[in-house]
Amino acid sequence: MNTFTWLLKREYWEHRGGFKWVPLITGVVLVLMIAFALVTALMTANRHGIVVGNLNLDDISRAATPQQLEQVGAAINVSMYMLSIPIACLLGIVSFFYLLGSLYDERRDRSVLFWKSLPVSDVQTVLSKVVTVMFVAPLLALVATFATLLIYLVLLSIVFAFYGINPFTVIWLNASPLMVVVKLVALVPVNALWALPTIGWLMLCSAFARRVPFLWAVLIPVGTGTVLAIYDAINNLHVPSTWFWHHIVGRALLSILPGGWIDFDHVGNQMERSRLPSDLATVFNSTGFAHVLTLPSLWIGAAAGAAMIAAAIWLRRWRDDS
Amino acid sequence: MSAVVQARNLVKRFGANRALDGASFSIAPGRIVGLIGPNGAGKTTALKAMLGLTDVEGELSVLGLDPRKQRHELMQQVCFIADVAVLPRWIRVREAVDFVAGVHPRFSREKCRHFIERTKLKPDMRVREMSKGMIVQLHLALVMAIDAKLLVLDEPTLGLDILYRKEFYQSLLNDYFDDEKTIVVTTHQVEEIEHILTDLMFIRDGKIILDTSMDDLAERFAEVMVAPDKAERARALSPLGERQIFGKSIFLFDGVDKPRLAELGEVHKPSIADLFVATMKGTYA
16 A cells, blocks of 8 residues: 555544544434334324325335336435435535644644654645545545435335335335435535635645634634625625625635535526426436536636645645644 | 764744754764753754754755755655654554554564564554553654664653653663664753763754764863862863862863863763753853
8 A cells, every 4th residue: 555545544544433433323313313204104104194206105005107106216316315415414514624623633732743754745644635535535425325325225115015015116126326326426526626615725724723723714704704795885886795705705614515516596496396206306316517517616716725735735844833 | 974964054043033043063873962952942943954844044964865855755764753742642553553654664563563562552552541651652662663764852751750761762772773873862851861872962042062972072071079178279270160069169171181180189070961051051041
């Protein structure tokens, strides 16, 4: 194994709690909630029946057309996308604090002096942290997501079997957990590119701050935004300060959330117009990354992020306060 | 053989203060050099400059490399323990060994295991569960398993009890040091390293004020215990220092002929601590 792989491993060892246990525990909690919901549903089902994809389970058990089964599959696929969201949100929060501590904690406990006593360059060290947050952590979270989805389908299968429905023909042949996860894996690089300005900004603050990098990271953009807003209000300037909040504050602090680039207004409209589960599934499938890759703001943000990472590398090399 | 460290006219400014103020020195291979100075004299800054941890003005070359520009290459051959307890608190013994073995081309896992087996360290132990002494044992085991040409130690035993301190220097001397290696060490516990040093440097106000081998030191400096009636004669030879014990005066001389001193009283080799006190007189005044 080469040095860089060891550095990635080192990051994982140090942050096992956030990168491994947080997604796993979130998955377990989700599974428990689903199980609870299903049990409740089963208990009330005698009165109302369970509806999946506009179909009553009792009807499925009797006879469903292939079209209807397809709708069941689509509904389950949509629900799997939904299930991935809580884990993704927690990943965003964990990554945010990981970045804030990435170049600060080692200075605070002075272990930077140990790391610097080894033949590992500052470029390699800082980049290993960037790669960890761009790729390693999201992929680990997706492993947990995939496990959660599989358990979810198993639970659904049990319920279906309880109704005398063959879960293999109804669930496993129509729903596609693998497709959902592959799609989410394909989004990892897009999320990573989108997150670069936040990654760069937080690492820069982490390398720069003498104490409490959180305050630096948050107060500078938010403070500037507030001053601009006040200025805007007083002088009635035509530069809308919302632009600043959206493109500077938002990108510097919140781009770390996976899927932050999604045009939620557009998706929301489409979802309202959807009538069948398959329409909804199309919305999720088509939040593809083709459009985001053409956005200038993605690439400008990525360039700004890369520049800030370079500054963080310089600071780690020359900062001398330990 | 060419010098391991060659420094000329090093200057490091912190605002108006100068942590290093024209320090020049040279360290030959195969030596154990003690860099001794009062608090704030620039010891740590000098070491940091040698390790490329801080920028500094002046000519500086370590193993033929410039630590400011070629730090990465330099760290293949140089190792350091900067202060005690800088190992990350989350790391386990096993992880620390694996990591250093993974990134350091000159690390011997075999040697490291051998050193660790002599201690109470267990592979699954985390640094945060260890006593200060055990952390140093781990750090030393890691560092001694690296075949480095230059080892820099900055107060490596600060805050350790006497057992750990003795053990630290003993293993360094017995299991690590050979004539291929060079060790530079700073400490306030001068008495404890006196017998292992081959060279001595005193630093004061950012300047090297004494740079000598221990052999020359014994030639050059002498301590004489003088009875009160001869005290005036001794003072006439302009001693470096004078102190009183049991009604007698002890004078420290620099470069005065031994036979002349023998007329005044009993001549001893001065301890580094006494030499230090005499040389650094008035530092904090």
